[in-house]
Structures are given as C-alpha cells and as structure tokens.
Amino acid sequence: MADGAAPVLEVRGLKTVFRTRGGEIHAVNDVSFTLHPGELLGVVGESGSGKSVTMMSLLRLLPAPPADIRSGTAKLNGRDLLAMTDAELRATRGARVGFVFQDPMTSLNPVFTLGNQIMEPLIKHKGMTKRQAETRAVELLELVGIPDARRRLYQYPHQFSGGMRQRVMIAIALACDPDVLIADEPTTALDVTIQAQILELVKELRQKLGMAIIWITHDLGVIAGIADRVIVMYGGQVVEQAPVKELFANPQHPYTRALLQTIPRISGERSERLKVIEGQPPILTGPLTACPFRARCEYRHDACDATNPPRRAIDGQAVGEGHDVACHWYALAKVEMANA
Amino acid sequence: MLTFTLRRLLLAIPTLLVISLVIFLLVDLAPGSPLSQIPLTVPPDVRQKMIEALGADQPVMFRYVLWLRQFFWVEPMNLFDGWFGTHIVEGEQRILSWQSRSPVFSIIGERIPQTLIVIGTAYLVGILIALPIGIYSAYRQYSLFDQIGTLFAMIGFSVPTFFSGTLFIIIFSVWLGWLPTKYDTTLQVIDWASFLEQIKQMILPVMTLGLANAASISRYMRSSMLDNMGMDYVRTARAKGLSERVVVLKHVLRNSLIPVVTVIALGIPSIFGGAIITENLFGVNGIGAALIGAIQASDIPMVQTLAFIFAVLIVLFNLIADVLYGFLDPRIRYD
Ligand SMILES: Nc1ncnc2c1ncn2[C@@H]1O[C@H](COP(=O)(O)OP(=O)(O)O)[C@@H](O)[C@H]1O
Ligand SMILES: [Mg+2]
Numbered sequence: 001m002a003d004g005a006a007p008v009l010e011v012r013g014l015k016t017v018f019r020t021r022g023g024e025i026h027a028v029n030d031v032s033f034t035l036h037p038g039e040l041l042g043v044v045g046e047s048g049s050g051k052s053v054t055m056m057s058l059l060r061l062l063p064a065p066p067a068d069i070r071s072g073t074a075k076l077n078g079r080d081l082l083a084m085t086d087a088e089l090r091a092t093r094g095a096r097v098g099f100v101f102q103d104p105m106t107s108l109n110p111v112f113t114l115g116n117q118i119m120e121p122l123i124k125h126k127g128m129t130k131r132q133a134e135t136r137a138v139e140l141l142e143l144v145g146i147p148d149a150r151r152r153l154y155q156y157p158h159q160f161s162g163g164m165r166q167r168v169m170i171a172i173a174l175a176c177d178p179d180v181l182i183a184d185e186p187t188t189a190l191d192v193t194i195q196a197q198i199l200e201l202v203k204e205l206r207q208k209l210g211m212a213i214i215w216i217t218h219d220l221g222v223i224a225g226i227a228d229r230v231i232v233m234y235g236g237q238v239v240e241q242a243p244v245k246e247l248f249a250n251p252q253h254p255y256t257r258a259l260l261q262t263i264p265r266i267s268g269e270r271s272e273r274l275k276v277i278e279g280q281p282p283i284l285t286g287p288l289t290a291c292p293f294r295a296r297c298e299y300r301h302d303a304c305d306a307t308n309p310p311r312r313a314i315d316g317q318a319v320g321e322g323h324d325v326a327c328h329w330y331a332l333a334k335v336e337m338a339n340a
Numbered sequence: 341m342l343t344f345t346l347r348r349l350l351l352a353i354p355t356l357l358v359i360s361l362v363i364f365l366l367v368d369l370a371p372g373s374p375l376s377q378i379p380l381t382v383p384p385d386v387r388q389k390m391i392e393a394l395g396a397d398q399p400v401m402f403r404y405v406l407w408l409r410q411f412f413w414v415e416p417m418n419l420f421d422g423w424f425g426t427h428i429v430e431g432e433q434r435i436l437s438w439q440s441r442s443p444v445f446s447i448i449g450e451r452i453p454q455t456l457i458v459i460g461t462a463y464l465v466g467i468l469i470a471l472p473i474g475i476y477s478a479y480r481q482y483s484l485f486d487q488i489g490t491l492f493a494m495i496g497f498s499v500p501t502f503f504s505g506t507l508f509i510i511i512f513s514v515w516l517g518w519l520p521t522k523y524d525t526t527l528q529v530i531d532w533a534s535f536l537e538q539i540k541q542m543i544l545p546v547m548t549l550g551l552a553n554a555a556s557i558s559r560y561m562r563s564s565m566l567d568n569m570g571m572d573y574v575r576t577a578r579a580k581g582l583s584e585r586v587v588v589l590k591h592v593l594r595n596s597l598i599p600v601v602t603v604i605a606l607g608i609p610s611i612f613g614g615a616i617i618t619e620n621l622f623g624v625n626g627i628g629a630a631l632i633g634a635i636q637a638s639d640i641p642m643v644q645t646l647a648f649i650f651a652v653l654i655v656l657f658n659l660i661a662d663v664l665y666g667f668l669d670p671r672i673r674y675d
Contacts, residue, residue: 090583091581093579093580093581094579094580095581099576099579101575101579103572106572107575107576108573109577109591110669110671111595111668111670112591120582121581124582156670158671169576172576172580
C-alpha cells in the first residue's frame with residue numbers, strides 16, 4: 001500500500017436512490033472510500049448490499065431514471081467523475097477506468113467478433129487505426145492467456161467458454177491501460193477451477209501492469225488471497241474497513257464476524273459446517289435512521305434502534321485509512337472497557 | 341450455411357408438392373368437371389388440345405401429374421425459350437385463362453410489374469418510415485415522440501385499408517383535388533411530365549398501404565430495440581466509453597434487426613397477396629386484381645395458378661427468412 005501518495009480514486013458521501021413506482025429505494029447510503037495507486041481494494045457484502053450500484057454510480061452506468069445519484073463526489077486523479085460532462089465521462093470510461101461485469105455469458109455482444117469488441121475502445125480512446133488496434137488486440141488476448149489469439153480475434157462470443165469470455169472482458173477493460181480496474185463479482189458465475197484461474201490471472205496482471213483494482217465479491221475467502229484492504233458493505237453503506245490481515249485477525253462488526261464464519265475452511269480432513277447468517281437483508285425504502293443490521297444482530301442494543309452508527313476509527317488513524325467500523329456495540333464495549 | 345440452404349430447398353419440394361396437390365384437388369373435385377366449364381367461346385380445336393394437355397379423360401392422379409408437368413416444365417421452359425430463342429417446348433399447349441384465352445403466365449407476367457411498382461414501393465416506404473420511428477421510439481421510450489408513434493401505430497393497425505384508402509381519396513382527390521382517384525395502368529413513363537404523373541398517381545395507394553405496413557413494422561422494431569436496450573452487453577458498450585450513437589445504432593440495433601428482418605422477409609409474399617383490396621380500391625391492375633377478377637369469372641386455371649404462385653412465394657420467403665436469420669445471428673449454426 002502506497003501511503004502518502006495521492007489516491008487514484010476518492011469517493012466521498014455517495015448516495016444513490018432508485019425512484020420506483022413503489023417508492024424510493026436507498027441503495028447506496030453515504031459511501032466513502034479511498035483507492036491508492038496499485039492497491040487492490042476488496043469490497044464484500046451479501047447480495048443486495050449495494051456493491052454493484054456503488055461502483056456503477058461512479059461511472060454513471062445505471063439507467064436514470066430510475067437511478068438518481070443524490071450526492072457525493074468521486075475524484076479520479078483529482079477530477080470529480082460525478083461532475084463531469086457526458087463527453088468527459090465517455091472519455092474516462094474504458095480509458096481511465098475499466099469495468100468487468102459479473103456475467104461473462106451476457107456481457108459481450110453476441111453478434112460482433114471479439115476482435116471488433118476489443119478494438120472499439122482502442123480506436124475510440126487511443127486513436128489507433130484498425131490495423132494498429134488489431135495488433136494490440138492480439139497482444140491483449142495473449143496477455144490474458146487466450147491461446148491462438150490471432151485466429152480467435154475473428155470468432156464470436158458463443159465460441160468461447162465462460163472462463164474464456166471473462167478473460168476477454170478483462171482484456172477489453174485493460175485495453176487502454178486504465179488507472180483503475182473495477183471487477184464486479186467477475187468469478188461468481190464461473191465454476192471453482194475457472195474461478196481460481198481468473199484469480200491467478202488478475203494477480204499476475206496486477207504485478208505486470210500495476211493498476212489499482214476494486215474487486216467486488218460476496219465471498220470473503222476470495223478476498224483473503226488477493227486484497228490489500230477490504231471494505232465490508234451492508235444496507236448500502238460501509239460497515240467496516242481495514243487492511244486485509246487486520247480484518248481477518250481482528251474483525252469488529254458483528255456482520256463481518258458472521259461473514260467470516262461463512263467461509264468454508266478445510267481443517268484437517270473434515271471441513272467445518274458452513275454457517276449462514278440468519279435473517280434477511282433490510283429493504284431500504286428510506287434513509288437509514290437506525291443500524292441496518294440490528295434485526296439480525298446478536299448484540300442488538302437500544303442505541304442500535306435509535307441512530308445509525310457512524311464509522312469510527314479504532315486504531316487512531318483517520319477513518320478510511322486504518323481500521324474503522326460503524327457499530328454501536330463496538331463503541332459501547334469500548335466505553336465499558338474504559339470504565340472498568 | 342450452404343448445406344443448410346440446400347437441405348431446406350430439398351425440404352421445400354415435398355411441402356410444395358402437398359400444397360399443389362391440395363390446390364389441384366380443391367378445384368378439381370369441385371362439383372362438375374372443370375373442363376366442362378371451358379367457355380363455349382373457346383374454339384373446339386383449342387378446347388380439344390386443352391383437354392388433352394390436362395388429361396381430362398384420365399384418372400385424377402394422372403391429371404395431377406399432367407398439371408404439375410405443365411407447371412414445372414412447360415411454363416418455365418416457355419420462359420426459357422422466350423429469353424434464349426430456343427424451341428424446347430414449342431407447340432406445347434399452355435395453361436390458358438378461360439377469361440381471356442391467352443396463357444395464364446403471360447397475363448401474370450403483365451400484371452406483376454404493376455403490383456411490384458405500387459405495392460412493392462408501398463412496402464419499401466413502409467419499412468423506411470417504420471425503422472427510424474421504431475428505433476427512436478425505443479430510445480426515447482414514453483417520450484412525446486414515442487406516444488405519438490404509438491397512437492399512429494394503433495390507428496394504422498386498427499383502421500382497415502379500404503377505410504383509410506377511401507378517406508385519403510375523399511381528402512386528397514375529392515376535396516383538395518391534388519391527386520387522381522384512379523391509378524391509370526396504361527400510363528407510359530416516357531418523359532419528365534409523365535414520370536411526375538406516375539408519381540402522383542402512386543402516392544395514394546402507396547400511402548394507404550405504406551402506413552398500414554409501417555404501423556406494424558415500427559412496433560416490431562420498437563419492441564425488439566427495447567428488448568435489447570436493457571441487455572448486459574449494452575452496459576459493457578457504455579462502460580467502454582462509446583457514444584450513445586454507437587451504443588444504440590451499432591450494438592443495440594444490430595441485435596434488434598435480427599427478428600425484424602425476418603418479419604420483413606416473411607411479409608414480402610403479402611405484397612402479392614395481401615394488397616388485393618388496395619389494388620381494387622385504386623384500380624391498380626396488378627396480381628391481386630387479377631385474382632379477384634379470376635375468382636369472380638370462375639377462371640379456374642388462373643385461380644389455381646395464382647394460388648400456387650402465392651404458395652411458392654410463401655415457402656420461398658420462409659426459406660429466405662431462415663437463411664437471413666442464420667446470416668445475421670452468428671449463434672445460429674445450421675450445419
Ligand atoms: N434498477 C433498479 N431498480 C430498483 N432497485 C434497484 C435497481 N438496481 C438495484 N437495486 C437495488 O439496489 C440494492 C443494491 O443492489 P446491488 O448494488 O446490485 O447489490 P450487490 O451488492 O449484490 O451488488 C438492492 O437492494 C436492489 O434491490
Ligand atoms: Mg452485484
């Protein structure tokens with residue numbers, strides 16, 4: 001982690017609301033995080049916790065309406081993505097920020113060749129000729145480990161397996177040497193062996209190319225092996241944030257603890273039974289006025305019903321830099337300890 | 341692709357044979373021998389030759405085979421002889437229309453250009469109007485443009501052409517006097533003035549039929565665009581930084597056109613068959629008018645022939661639609 005260096009991406013107070021016929025859905029609530037150059041930031045949380053909406057809000061990829069980005073800033077190298085004109089934003093998407101989506105089976109256009117789809121951003125952002133773009137496309141396919149790249153260039157997505165398609169998606173996202181790669185559950189739709197291969201590929205690419213990566217997953221086990229730092233999301237907000245080792249060694253939020261217990265662990269010959277977190281994630285029909293996790297929390301307290309806990313640093317560093325957590329229980333426990 | 345096309349062509353043969361048998365039997369088994377209905381104005385020697393050519397004194401199946409031979413050998417070869425000056429089927433009896441006593445295929449040959457010019461233009465105009473409207477309506481779903489488009493499509497769907505056509509005649513010919521009420525088949529385009537005249541007399545039938553076609557095709561286009569607009573690959577295209585124009589007109593449109601092109605291809609036979617009302621209304625002397633005239637005059641050879649030609653066209657364009665589908669959608673692999 002490059003402390004001190006200016007962050008590549010700095011998100012502050014992001015709020016995204018969906019205006020639907022049944023009322024508003026507050027999908028992202030005051031999310032802030034920082035991404036340093038070359039860093040791999042893991043984002044974890046159950047399905048529906050607002051991970052995708054957060055990241056798609058940054059590039060304004062959500063259909064509006066119904067999506068409405070209420071407030072916040074997202075500075076990429078000092079320039080606010082959320083305040084850019086459409087033209088500036090288009091010059092940033094695919095060029096400075098690459099995006100890999102969850103489902104490789106549907107994320108590529110079925111009627112165009114892979115070559116066509118890889119060359120598009122190169123021609124658009126790098127001003128390459130078709131021939132130059134073709135040469136670069138072959139390099140990119142080789143980079144992401146697709147054999148026989150030149151021939152593959154003229155094939156269509158349906159001629160590739162899921163894992164291969166996800167490699168292609170990564171090649172497209174990396175085509176213009178972005179500063180940031182956002183990967184939204186890129187391995188969730190793949191089977192386990194392929195998942196491991198893609199993880200290996202990303203580790204390798206990160207060493208070669210050195211871009212910063214945001215890796216979204218609902219699986220903390222995946223994060224353990226690759227991330228530098230982790231944010232845990234619940235109810236559309238960040239509930240805990242810490243360097244990866246610290247998070248695994250010293251989890252604070254009851255939700256993080258519960259998540260950690262859901263990771264399958266091979267201990268000796270027998271694998272422990274998976275624990276699941278009881279209850280359902282909240283439906284966010286209004287701004288949060290209480291802790292979103294309280295209904296499922298074993299440490300529930302009066303304070304949890306009264307206010308939504310803010311993020312507090314627990315190791316003396318600034319919120320967002322070291323280890324912080326948004327939990328009344330943590331704060332109360334600390335007061336008790338001080339009193340004892 | 342080639343094997344697929346060939347296989348489909350081969351499969352079309354039994355289909356057409358069955359259709360031809362049905363058409364033949366429907367007319368042949370109708371009360372009274374069709375050949376007994378040959379008008380008395382037909383000279384006896386010609387009458388005798390027709391009876392022989394169609395085997396009137398033979399069993400049904402034999403007559404059917406003779407009819408097929410007439411249809412698939414004599415008539416095509418006649419065309420061939422005409423084009424290349426050969427004499428392969430010289431002297432063979434041809435299928436004659438009972439109304440005019442000239443060969444059915446010659447009459448159809450004269451009528452087809454009228455139909456193609458007017459009805460074909462109407463179909464083309466309909467498509468050219470429909471595609472942009474459908475695309476823009478989908479891109480700006482629920483906008484004022486989309487709602488007006490929806491309204492017009494509803495009207496185009498629900499108002500029959502005999503009503504809209506009559507309405508147009510009343511407005512543009514009777515009240516305003518801008519356009520002729522009747523289509524003059526005998527008009528020859530020889531100079532600029534007659535060309536303008538031709539355009540003017542085409543406007544009403546083209547508008548009537550074109551609007552009806554545009555209504556349905558624009559709806560197809562719109563819903564196909566909407567189906568694709570929410571797809572994941574569209575988000576990928578936007579995430580690459582492509583402009584909205586490229587996202588919509590390249591990525592979305594190319595996918596949306598697949599079913600629309602198929603529907604358009606399947607609709608082409610209706611240029612020949614479905615325009616009967618419009619042709620009659622405006623006096624366009626085309627194939628549709630020929631069919632109506634033949635039915636009214638019990639001109640059995642003409643009805644049989646036209647019915648079979650429509651059947652051939654429908655089978656043919658079904659095949660074309662299938663081949664186009666495979667051509668447009670790389671996921672379809674026929675072989
Ligand atoms: N298009 C939409 N309309 C309404 N609500 C949406 C839409 N997309 C997402 N949401 C809501 O936003 C919340 C967060 O979703 P998402 O960010 O996709 O979760 P995940 O963490 O699984 O990526 C969910 O509760 C979901 O219901
Ligand atoms: Mg998601």
